[in-house]
Amino acid sequence: MTDVREPVKHTPLEDVQGLSLGIFLCGLGIHVLTHVGLITGQTAGLAVIISYLSGFSFGTVFFAINLPFYLVAYRRLGLEFTVKSLISVTLLSLVTDFLPLGFELGKVNVAIGALTFGSLVGLGLLAMFRHNGSLGGLGVIALLVQDTTGFRAGYVQLIADAIIFTVALFLFPWEVVAWSLLGAVVLNLVIAINHRRDRYIAT
Template structure:
């Protein structure tokens, strides 16, 4: 019963955050982007243009146009993902209708673009982080990713180029370019929201001064690390390699430490997911 109750609580938490994320997206749309004729990408962008042309409520188009993709997602991707996506779409549809009568708080197009993109990115990031989605094109991209050589991001970008091109015809090229800026800001904000500012980064350091560098990293960053034995392929000589996991915010400081001892040191950095109590105690905290 304990595990079952815990699973129920986790699912309730996910639903609450998905609803919150959808409401945050609606704020970015109705308070910042839409009053300035700036659109979002995907089905939401198509819905904004359709609402503008027909004077019908935006929420109706968001729900109706996403419905076929929801059905596809339910059959192809999974029940939990589809249900959370449906909840997000319904909440967004209701929220934009509720907020529509409220006037935008700024008519400075650049401010609206930047803050609208950030707010939308945070909202979508919260939804994705909790297992859902908010746009039918993302579902199509996930499905096509398994059948084509293109990544999910490349497929979504392909769709959005056409959608943003349509906004240029409807609202003018300057608004289309602002829409593209808002899209990129939202894209980067989604990444930060999903991964977090403290995203784990795995760092390999190859240097002749591994002893000094290792001691400095442990003292100045408070990180445990691992020393690996290696062999140079060209000369066949033995080399020492430092392996350490740090956060995104510590990368610059780590580089300064290494360069302070050896400006010719080789540093490679990659994103990783670090889990487990031992890993967290030794590498992340």
């Protein structure tokens, strides 16, 4: 006889804990990424590139660049998801701006930096996904495209990343882009292998 269990809802306290952990891990990963001078994909990648070119902090740019996506998120994914995303983006912006003040990094090998970034942010996003949170941005647009055209969201995100890294080739040395790709691959592998709704029933 098959053991069928009903999904178990996370409590509000569990959501706070999970989202806080996810934000902190993502903040640590981005701190390492920017310390070694690498980039990444998705909305965070756009924010990193603009931050490098403009001199504004990552946190400021990341917060601003996410603002247009909240209306789309509300219409597509509902109020709870949108509020959690707004809070998460705001807190991550603050974490990434203030973390360097109390957590200075010394010499970090660029390969180790890429691996560390990918691992930390991958784990951080997993924690956020398990608690119905996100860092907004292009992922919301990808879901909208999937709903309206049938073109899969994952492919939309891959195309967005391909565009971002192609543009980066004209702005940064190829070695920077190559090591950045390593970090992005690690991040996406962590998500792809571990984010399986059919394996985890808590929501």
